[in-house]
Amino acid sequence: MAGLTDNANAGAGRTVISVDAMGSDRGPATVVAGIDRSARKNPDIGFILHGPRDELERLVERRKSLRDRCEIRHAPDVVSMEDKPSQVARNGKGTSMWSALESVREGEADVCVSCGNTGALMMLSVLRLRKLPGVNRPAIAVLWPARSEQEFNIMLDVGADIRADENDLLQYALMGASYARNGMEIAHPRVGLLNVGTxxxxxRAELKLAHDLIAENAENANFDFVGFVEGSDIPGDTADVIVTDGFTGNIAIKTGEGTAKLIGALLREAFKFSPLSRLAALLALTSLRRLNKRIDPRRVNGGVFLGLNGTVVKSHGSADATGVSAAVKLAFKLGRSSFSEKLAARVASAVRVPQDDETSADSNGTTK
Amino acid sequence: MAGLTDNANAGAGRTVISVDAMGSDRGPATVVAGIDRSARKNPDIGFILHGPRDELERLVERRKSLRDRCEIRHAPDVVSMEDKPSQVARNGKGTSMWSALESVREGEADVCVSCGNTGALMMLSVLRLRKLPGVNRPAIAVLWPARSEQEFNIMLDVGADIRADENDLLQYALMGASYARNGMEIAHPRVGLLNVGTxxxxxRAELKLAHDLIAENAENANFDFVGFVEGSDIPGDTADVIVTDGFTGNIAIKTGEGTAKLIGALLREAFKFSPLSRLAALLALTSLRRLNKRIDPRRVNGGVFLGLNGTVVKSHGSADATGVSAAVKLAFKLGRSSFSEKLAARVASAVRVPQDDETSADSNGTTK
Structure with a gap:
């Protein structure tokens, strides 16, 4: 048993993901099923799994593809959805969430994935991984179904902090653009700043200041600043990265999610109305599934915490195995591309005034 | 010709709506078709129509149901969608928008309806009708498709002003509740304050202050304060009235509208995919139309400007005759219920500290 799971080779040549096995609404079996799915698809991935050893060993034992690829770290306690972040920060040392972050902190793993309590995960992440030099407020970035080529736009912050001044918004622009390049392979992302008009x-005053700051940094940081965008551009094709404060971002995604759910519910009702509409629904099943797949949040499961020494992917608490596997895939992509290091370098270079940047000062540092 | 349209009896026993015939994307013919539709359904409605006399006379002449019910007021100029509000305020005296507001200001009409430029309409409304005593910032309230019994929730402010302090938010709660009672016949509306968590x-600090202020005034103002609500509650069944500042409200509705449009577009694509899905779409036509009707913005066309001496209904610039007719219906309902007077009384009564209110101080003025 020990040989099967306590495998010191989890990381040999592989990108290692540190996974908090607990805290999911569906329990650790779903998390293990999710990482198993990823392991079967991807030979270059390894796991360190955190939680109660006995329970996890039983779950991992049954999965052939996890053999030699999944190390278990014992953590007896679990952070529940009801736990207050401040309590977890004080007393959370024995939890699987704390342990999972520790592996990233120690450099054993590239990225941490957790389905647990968002507030507690953010507070522990800041506490244990610490903020990147030059970052005042870390951000949570999510993907949103959109008309753009990659079918999803990035929005940040969606609730790490309810405030953001112009410097924070500049950091969000830099971090969002870096995420778009490394997580979504958009070479030259379009960045927009959310406002009530274009x-x-x-x-607001801080938005006008942020507008100018971001414009000044765009060329140097290799993104295309499209200026102010509106709420309708979040699911649109105007920008790949939407920058806003955490208060506005949180309201926007929850309004969008609520509206999508309402339409889904009404669509189901409409199709149940008469025998003819029920027949239509049957015939339309494939079409509706195709639509559902296109806007399925499980496909892009994972808010990413940006601005820390290390990357944390927050999976939905209610994610099923498909959802967990999507979060792991995103974590792998970010880990493999050395996203954390690139992001740190990007933020550090932008803290300087653009004219001071050696790589561009001579030719174009002052032209934008 | 003069006898047909210049009818001094437009208001006899009727609720008179002052209509800006110009400024719609579809031109005055659509506006006249819309009011004609309302006139045919409702014998108790009368109109004062503002715009270039010759053009309007020609349009009204053809409509039998508008005979003796529609007075035309000549206004040679038109506010375009591109005009800056401040310019309109300075030079807009000859416009149909200005003239339409003037009828409300003079007491000839109960409510004004316009499809024109929102910013200009708001600025002219404040300038000509003036703010109600006790109201610092007027608000724009819209209806949003929702799971609640009445199928739509009210949200305000959605963009009259980008700021709102705790006192403004209290005014929005009072005005929104009054609108719910008079415009939507909800006797005891549930009011929620939009936030990032419940x-x-x-x-934010002003939200906590507003929370307590609104709670103190709820009983006196005859609404049920449900406390903080989230973005997902805007299309939900938690509150009938959602109170927020104009910045957040604007972002929320535009995100929701954008998401609904994206889903609609993807739904159409999904149904076009294969011959089978095309057949399904044909069979599902009635179901889809039923859904479309349920969330059709034309059914509830009209943002309402609240907090002024007089009510202004802003119809969508792109509204067709059905949309214009819906805006007129809302205007009629508000005019018939003496909404403006009730709203003024409601706001005036809440400016006092609840304990000072004679009607409730003895029994329960301090219990809530």
Missing amino acids: EEHKG | EEHKG
Whole structure:
């Protein structure tokens, strides 16, 4: 048993993901089923799994593809969805969430994945991984179904912090663009700043300041600043990265999610209305499934915590095995591309005034 | 010709709506078709129509049901969608929008309806009708498709102003509740304050202050305060009235609209995919139309400007005759119920500290 799971080779030549096995609404069996799915698809992935050893060993034992690829770290306690972040920060040392972050902190794993309590995970992440130099407020970035080529846009912050001044918004732009390049393979991402109108004179004072700061840094940081965007651009094709404060971002995604759910519920009702509509629904099943797949949040499961020394992927608490596997896939992609290091370098380079940057000062550091 | 349209009896026993015939994307013919539709359904409605006399006379002449019910007021100029509000405020005296507001200001009409430029309409409304005593920032309230019994929730402010302090938010709660009673016949509306979580300690400082202020005024103002609500509650069944600042409200509705449009577009694509799905779409036509009707913005066309001496209904610029007719129906309902007067009384009564209110101080003025 020990040979099967306590495998010191989990990381040999592989990208290692540190996984919090607990805290999911569906329990650790779903998490293990999810990482097993990823392991079967991807030979270059390894896991360190955190939680109660006996329970996890029993679950991992049955999965052939996890053999030699999944090390178990015993953590007896679990952070529940009801636990207050501040309590977890004080007393959470024995939890699987704490342990999972520890593997990233120690450099054993590249990225941490957890389905647990968002507030507690953010607080522990800041506490244990610490903020990147130059970052004042870390951010949570999510993917949102959109008309753009990659079918999803990135939005940040969606709730790590309810405030953001112009410097925070600049950091979000830099971090979001870096995430778009490394997580979604968009070489030259379009970045937009969320506002109530696209005219430059509109909106709050910090937004006007942020507009100019981001514009100044765009060329140097290799993204295309499209200026102010509106709520309708979040699911649109104007920008790949939507920058906003955590209060507005949280309201926007929850409104969008609620609206999508309402339409889904009404669609189901509409199709149940008469025998003819029931027949139509039957015939339309494939079409509706195709639509569902296109906007399925499980396909892009994972908010990413940005601005820390290490990357944390927050999976939905209610994610099934498909959802967990999607979060692991994103974590792998970010780990493999050395996203954390690139992000740190990007943020560090932008803290300087653009003119001071050696790579661009001579040719174009002052032209934008 | 003069006898047909310049009818001094437009208001005899009727609720008179002042209509800006110009400024719609579809032109005055659509506006006249819309009010004609309302006139045919409702014998108790009368109109004062503002715009270039010759053009309007020609349009109204053809409509039998508008005979003796529609007075035309000549206004040679038109506010375009591109005009800056401040310019319109300075030079807009000859416009149909200005003239339409003037009828409400003079007491000839109960409510004004316009499809024109929102910013200009708001600025002219504040300038000509003036704010109600006790109201610092007027608000725009819209209806949003929702799971609640009445199938739509009210949200305000959605963009009249980008700021709102705790007192403004209290005014929005009072005005929204009054609108719910008079415009949607909800006797005891549930009012929620939009935030990033439902716990009382969450959110910005002004939201916590507003929470307590609104709670104190709820009983006196005859609404049920459900506390903080989230973005997902805007299309939900938790509150009938969602209170927020104009920045957040604008972002939320535009995100929701964008998401609904994206789903609609993807649904159409999904149904076009194969011959079978095309057949399904044909059979599902009635179901899809039923859904479309349920969330059709034309059914509830009209943002309402609240907090002024007089009510202004802003119809979508792209509204067709059905949309214009829906805006007129809402305007009629509000005019018939003496909404403006009730709203003024409601706001005036809440400006006092609840304990000072004679009607409730003895029995329960301090219990809530």
